[in-house]
């Protein structure tokens with residue numbers, strides 16, 4: 001299989017940061033798909049400019065569908081355009097693009113693997129998010145075994161496109177990142193966790209989060225409940241999710 005990678009950047013209202021993220025990505029990949037998830041006027045204009053300048057292949061959602069819906073659209077676009085791998089990066093400037101070569105090298109050497117960032121936060125990270133991620137880490141260990149996935153929520157990762165499109169993922173919002181990671185492990189994909197710094201930008205740098213604490217945490221708890229029940233069911237009744245061919 002020839003390794004062909006595209007960047008995939010889901011965005012919902014990131015007018016201040018989307019361009020820089022795409023430009024930095026283009027230092028490492030030849031192609032970037034931006035999924036504009038129903039952004040308002042400014043965010044939409046920023047994406048339209050990237051498209052007009054030929055810097056990104058922009059797919060537009062008329063109505064906001066959630067981060068998961070945006071990444072699903074990006075994965076399908078990657079497939080349609082003939083890419084084997086999708087390097088997903090969030091549009092809010094939190095990820096360290098200097099680490100992209102390490103992610104791509106791991107993916108090239110292990111084309112079946114899911115490559116996940118393992119976030120190293122500095123003081124800019126809100127404590128509620130750190131605590132939320134710790135709780136989620138506990139549940140992921142129940143669902144996948146300890147030490148398999150270091151962080152299931154990070155939006156900096158490389159997907160083998162065919163596998164990512166083959167596993168059933170119901171979540172269209174913030175629950176998506178977690179669900180697809182767990183389901184890919186259940187489908188038999190190896191995971192490579194790569195430490196990477198995450199920095200939350202200040203508001204005056206254009207930092208913006210759309211994470212809705214109540215709604216998204218309820219969604220994530222409900223997802224963990226379902227996945228854990230499925231896992232226990234698999235262990236007790238030996239009915240395991242379908243594995244993808246090697």
Ligand SMILES: Nc1nc2c(ncn2[C@@H]2O[C@H](COP(=O)(O)OP(=O)(O)OP(=O)(O)O)[C@@H](O)[C@H]2O)c(=O)[nH]1
Pocket residue numbers: 009010011012013014037064065066067068070089090091092094129153155174208209210211212
């Ligand atoms: N929240 C949210 N993000 C979306 C949506 N559609 C696309 N995205 C993009 O998904 C990425 C992650 O969104 P964030 O709100 O930063 O979520 P997060 O990184 O988990 O949350 P923080 O840790 O608070 O930054 C960003 O690039 C968003 O623009 C959506 O409907 N809601």
Ligand SMILES: [Mg+2]
Pocket residue numbers: 090092094209
């Ligand atoms: Mg973010």
